[in-house]
Amino acid sequence: MSSRLDQVEESATLRLADLTNELKRQGKDILSFNLGEPDFNTPSNIVEAAEKALKSGKTxxxxxxxxxxxxxxxxxxxxxxxxxxxxxxxxxxxxxxxxxxxxxxxxxxxxxxxxxxxxxxxxxxxxxxxxxxxxxxxxxxxxxxxxxxxxxxxxxxxxxxxxxxxxxxxxxxxxxxxxxxxxxxxxxxxxxxxxxxxxxxxxxxxxxxxxxxxxxxxxxxxxxxxxxxxxxxxxxxxxxxxxxxxxxxxxxxxxxxxxxxxxxxxxxxxxxxxGPQDSVENMCRQFKERRDVVVKGLRDMGLQCETPLGAFYAWPKVKGSSEKWAEKFLEAGVGLTPGSAFGPHSDDHIRMSYASSMNDIKKGLERMKKCVTGA
The missing domain is CATH 3.40.640.10 (Type I PLP-dependent aspartate aminotransferase-like (Major domain))
Known part of the structure; x- marks a missing residue:
């Protein structure tokens, strides 16, 4: 095998997302906040433009x-x-x-x-x-x-x-x-x-x-x-x-x-x-609402968390290994990404994507709070 890839690890975000999906297939109740993928559908005008291109022979x-x-x-x-x-x-x-x-x-x-x-x-x-x-x-x-x-x-x-x-x-x-x-x-x-x-x-x-x-x-x-x-x-x-x-x-x-x-x-x-940009503006409004709920929820359970100014991730600080925290949260039915995946100085954080429904976010925060506080 080529030695070129010996020092390259597989994508932690994709690996954990695959693990979460496998647990779901096994019947486990897991709420996934691993991937950075909007939960919205592609706007219809974009889909229609691609369909038109397909039908007109742009293949x-x-x-x-x-x-x-x-x-x-x-x-x-x-x-x-x-x-x-x-x-x-x-x-x-x-x-x-x-x-x-x-x-x-x-x-x-x-x-x-x-x-x-x-x-x-x-x-x-x-x-x-x-x-x-x-x-x-x-x-x-x-x-x-x-x-x-x-x-x-x-x-x-x-x-x-x-x-x-x-x-x-x-x-x-x-x-x-x-x-x-x-x-x-x-x-x-x-x-x-x-x-x-x-x-x-x-x-x-x-x-x-x-x-x-x-x-x-x-x-x-x-x-x-x-x-x-x-x-x-x-x-x-x-x-x-x-x-x-x-x-x-x-x-x-x-x-x-x-x-x-x-x-x-x-x-x-x-x-x-x-085309029209109203779908982008609507997504941003919803992401902001979710962000506010997530940051408040994380702080309420005693975790330090800066308020994100962009993207759709929260980055709370944890005490101890982020890998162990991710495993603990997964056992409680919440899929998160350990901070260690994002650099050697970030093992004291975890990443939570809030590109999920508000209902799932609230349920996930409740499960996380039980893990952190025991209550």
Missing amino acids: HYAPAAGIPELRDAIAAKLKNENKLDVPGKNVLVTPGAKQAVFYVTFSLLEEGDEAIVFDPGWVSYDACIKMSGGKTVWVKSNEDGSLPRDLSKYVNKKTKLIILNSPNNPSGAVLDTKDIRMVADLSKDHGLYVLSDEIYEKIVYDVKPVSIGSMIPDKTVTINGFSKAYAMAGWRIGYAAAPKPVFQNMLKVQQHTATSPTTFVQYGALEAIN
Whole structure:
């Protein structure tokens, strides 16, 4: 077997979700708060656009970088909403945002190069870095999700990449302009690329995320997708906007692996961008209501929990091993993800997705409270 994957663990979130589903199949009453997948159906206008594309014969290979009209629509969206002046020809449509993350690490990292990931950080960043031959340098974020002021001490001659994720998975933290500017200045000083994962940008509560690509366009790869904002997780469609040299390398990887994203799915994505946005606003309203219930419930059982400003995760602090807490909660019928999956400094947290019905959330909190308080 190839030794390339020896240091790569399987996705903890997917593994625990599979375990939870297996227990459900066995007849166990389990409420799952593992996966970061909206529980809403894809808006009907998006489904209808994909159906129309299917029926009109959009079932052949698409251009490797994506259909031109979608690439142009994404470029227009980035200009209007994110202040990024990126031409459509520098936009790569991918089979999900996760694929784009791997393309970036594989395109930029040589054997032994280092990439900075903030802890807590999404589980697949570390895996993508390792599969690309690189080394992850974990930098612990502050408890409120802000970045440490001494970030420069983690940079050396091997550092090639910094990964940002705001709003953050798993904490829900949103970086302010000061933090974004600090990373941009560090990039300028050391010639570093920045991968900005903005998949949760539309799921925010009373704040507006800042796109670092508006500050350092020549050194930023901006990644986004449709899974979260438009409830299109199973469609597997995302995109990246990159400087031309990086774009060319990413395109090569896509050409020789996925070939291109699914053709008719791209027409659904085009409708998502160009069509009405009321479904996004409605989901955000409901997520905010759920967030407030979850944070209050966690605090009522004595757990410390920052209020998430974006995404749909709560990140409560626990005493002791997060793995043991996750096992304990699972025995009580609640599926959660241990913090250890999100970085070496996060074993004192657990992640609870509130992309579930309010009824399930309230029932889950009751079961959790019994575990924590014994009452």
